[in-house]
Amino acid sequence: xxxxxxxxxxxxxxxxSLQHIGYIDAPDDELARxxxxxxxxxxxxxxxxxxxRSAIIAVNRTDGPxxxxxxx
Amino acid sequence: MSVPLxxxxxxxxxxADVRRLLLALADTKRILGIRYxxxxxxxxxxxxxxxxxxxxxxxxxxxxxxxxxxxxxxxxPVPVEHDREPEAxxxxxxxxxxxxxxxDVVALIAVVDSALTVVLEAFSEGRxxxxxxxxxxxxxxxxxxxxxxxxxxxxLAGGTSxxxxxxxxxxxxxxxxxxxxxxxxxxxxxxxxxxxIMPTTDELLERFADRHxxxxxxAGVQVPAPNREGWDAARGRGPGHPGLEAVERARGDxxxxxxxx
Numbered sequence: 001x002x003x004x005x006x007x008x009x010x011x012x013x014x015x016x017s018l019q020h021i022g023y024i025d026a027p028d029d030e031l032a033r034x035x036x037x038x039x040x041x042x043x044x045x046x047x048x049x050x051x052x053r054s055a056i057i058a059v060n061r062t063d064g065p066x067x068x069x070x071x072x
Numbered sequence: 073m074s075v076p077l078x079x080x081x082x083x084x085x086x087x088a089d090v091r092r093l094l095l096a097l098a099d100t101k102r103i104l105g106i107r108y109x110x111x112x113x114x115x116x117x118x119x120x121x122x123x124x125x126x127x128x129x130x131x132x133x134x135x136x137x138x139x140x141x142x143x144x145x146x147x148x149p150v151p152v153e154h155d156r157e158p159e160a161x162x163x164x165x166x167x168x169x170x171x172x173x174x175x176d177v178v179a180l181i182a183v184v185d186s187a188l189t190v191v192l193e194a195f196s197e198g199r200x201x202x203x204x205x206x207x208x209x210x211x212x213x214x215x216x217x218x219x220x221x222x223x224x225x226x227x228l229a230g231g232t233s234x235x236x237x238x239x240x241x242x243x244x245x246x247x248x249x250x251x252x253x254x255x256x257x258x259x260x261x262x263x264x265x266x267x268x269i270m271p272t273t274d275e276l277l278e279r280f281a282d283r284h285x286x287x288x289x290x291a292g293v294q295v296p297a298p299n300r301e302g303w304d305a306a307r308g309r310g311p312g313h314p315g316l317e318a319v320e321r322a323r324g325d326x327x328x329x330x331x332x333x
Contacts, residue, residue, distance in 0.1 A: 003117070024119050028223060031219075031223040034223065035123055041126070
């Protein structure tokens with residue numbers, strides 16, 4: 001089963017900034033949600049979301065962790 | 073709107089019926105947690121194993137909350153959790169033996185976990201007030217189990233001919249007895265429906281089919297009729313019982329001398 005990397009973001013309280021809290025490998029968006037929640041639910045997050053790393057567009061550098069992976 | 077029922081409102085017969093339902097839910101969650109825990113390592117991916125771990129912990133936490141509801145009847149839940157023999161368990165028949173492979177685990181999530189949630193939701197919507205007060209968080213956590221089931225059934229069904237056959241076989245073998253457990257067709261179930269504590273047998277089966285038929289159809293599986301052969305009305309499940317090894321783990325036998333309440 002081909003898997004993609006998904007980055008996981010969350011905020012603790014309404015109004016807090018989203019933090020990058022980690023990543024998971026998953027074969028599709030639905031399992032990415034499940035895996036992210038089960039992997040990172042040690043805190044009582046107000047909101048958690050995932051984004052496929054390939055969808056992230058690097059802005060200011062070409063050697064960052066997300067560079068070269070997103071749409072251009 | 074119907075009036076909520078408190079534990080003290082129930083006569084002895086109805087109290088025994090509610091107790092049977094509570095034990096069916098709690099025992100099933102406890103044994104299901106053990107079946108999930110067998111796959112914390114050895115799942116198809118690290119993330120799938122972590123998900124199994126999370127679901128196992130959810131089920132054990134829910135079981136603890138459900139056993140605690142026995143206190144409303146003046147019953148100490150500790151011996152219920154730690155001293156019963158396998159023959160006294162009311163867990164769903166489909167959990168009597170461990171899962172053979174990951175497709176079997178997925179079938180447990182899709183079939184047994186889904187059936188559990190149908191029962192729990194129905195119980196929480198009925199007139200028995202303590203169920204409504206305690207079930208909300210459990211049902212919210214179960215939403216991720218449902219997502220896991222749908223995604224993995226779809227994935228296996230859309231994989232190889234082998235994976236499609238395995239998930240179909242696993243679901244087909246687990247469904248008939250699970251449906252009998254989920255929607256009993258006996259006097260106790262009729263009394264619970266009459267009292268407005270649970271839906272009728274047919275309504276429970278319809279709820280399950282309405283909610284999950286599409287998931288099973290993706291694997292080429294039709295929701296079958298319940299298999300009620302050998303139904304044990306005293307316990308509220310089919311014949312047999314979970315294996316001793318699972319019950320020893322459920323009771324915490326190995327660490328009994330370290331048990332401090």
